[in-house]
Amino acid sequence: MSSAKMKVEMDFGEKEFPMSHEDFQRIAGLAGRYTGIVLGDHKQDMVYGRIARRVRKLNLNDFSSYLDYLEANIDEELSNFINVITTNLTSFFRENHHFEYLQKTVLTELKRKNSATKRLRIWSAGCSKGMEPYSISMTLLKSGIPSDWDVKLLATDLDPEVLETAREAVYSATEVDGLEERTIKNYFQRGSGGKDVKVKDKVRQFIHFKRLNLLETWPMTGPFDFIFCRNVVIYFDKPTQKVLFDRYADLLDVGGYLFIGHSENLHGISDRFENMGNTIYRKIR
Numbered sequence: 119m120s121s122a123k124m125k126v127e128m129d130f131g132e133k134e135f136p137m138s139h140e141d142f143q144r145i146a147g148l149a150g151r152y153t154g155i156v157l158g159d160h161k162q163d164m165v166y167g168r169i170a171r172r173v174r175k176l177n178l179n180d181f182s183s184y185l186d187y188l189e190a191n192i193d194e195e196l197s198n199f200i201n202v203i204t205t206n207l208t209s210f211f212r213e214n215h216h217f218e219y220l221q222k223t224v225l226t227e228l229k230r231k232n233s234a235t236k237r238l239r240i241w242s243a244g245c246s247k248g249m250e251p252y253s254i255s256m257t258l259l260k261s262g263i264p265s266d267w268d269v270k271l272l273a274t275d276l277d278p279e280v281l282e283t284a285r286e287a288v289y290s291a292t293e294v295d296g297l298e299e300r301t302i303k304n305y306f307q308r309g310s311g312g313k314d315v316k317v318k319d320k321v322r323q324f325i326h327f328k329r330l331n332l333l334e335t336w337p338m339t340g341p342f343d344f345i346f347c348r349n350v351v352i353y354f355d356k357p358t359q360k361v362l363f364d365r366y367a368d369l370l371d372v373g374g375y376l377f378i379g380h381s382e383n384l385h386g387i388s389d390r391f392e393n394m395g396n397t398i399y400r401k402i403r
């Protein structure tokens with residue numbers, strides 16, 4: 119056995135393509151630079167499985183050839199790289215307590231507070247395949263926001279592939295299993311074979327999907343009434359999170375709400391929010 123092959127087997131066991139530690143470091147460097155996502159050594163198996171898909175698809179022999187290809191063709195290949203690196207897991211009414219709080223507290227308050235402007239500005243940052251902004255939109259409809267209000271819900275993600283799914287608004291019927299029958303009836307139409315559901319136009323009407331990297335400059339000036347950024351920053355390091363939450367605070371009205379993911383918190387990251395419990399925060403300064 120050649121020493122190069124032996125090294126691969128020692129490091130990673132028998133795998134379809136060789137991936138050296140140096141390859142992994144290069145992947146982690148590119149992921150950090152382009153997405154802010156931190157890939158620790160414990161992510162090597164996950165990274166192997168995901169990047170191997172691209173190596174196979176491009177008929178390459180190993181990871182280092184893929185990385186050379188990626189760097190030489192960054193404009194074409196970057197979105198595929200981002201798509202395999204990011205975790206897009208999401209679902210309708212995920213962490214349902216957020217939608218209950220939104221309906222009972224936040225929207226009740228905003229209906230009063232914004233009654234003169236009749237305006238609502240909302241951002242779903244890291245919206246993945248669209249289930250989060252659609253769930254927000256359904257909550258707006260359930261809350262009886264008057265139809266003459268000017269409501270805009272910006273939904274952004276880094277990954278163009280998930281945004282395509284989000285814009286199409288067609289999902290497997292299994293994705294709505296477990297939702298209340300009333301919700302399914304009011305806000306989805308069933309496809310002819312019964313296998314798919316499509317989000318109704320009245321739910322889609324408020325939403326504008328846009329590609330946006332949270333690490334880059336943002337074209338929006340705000341202010342937003344509330345922002346959802348859930349299950350996105352878990353992959354970022356603390357300094358990146360600090361900058362990001364500061365930028366969210368800048369774009370929120372005082373009293374505006376920020377919803378974050380179940381394993382995230384602002385402790386030691388931002389003092390511009392008060393904790394309302396259940397990973398819900400309110401801007402205080």
Ligand SMILES: C[S@@+](CC[C@H](N)C(=O)[O-])C[C@H]1O[C@@H](n2cnc3c(N)ncnc32)[C@H](O)[C@@H]1O
Pocket residue numbers: 152153154155204205206207208209212243244245246247250274275276277280330331332333347348349350379
């Ligand atoms: C696990 S999903 C969360 C989806 C949804 N917010 C939820 O909680 O169900 C994380 C999303 O963040 C996006 N993302 C990761 N890094 C990003 C970045 N730097 N800028 C914008 N979006 C990013 C990913 O593409 C992915 O769709």
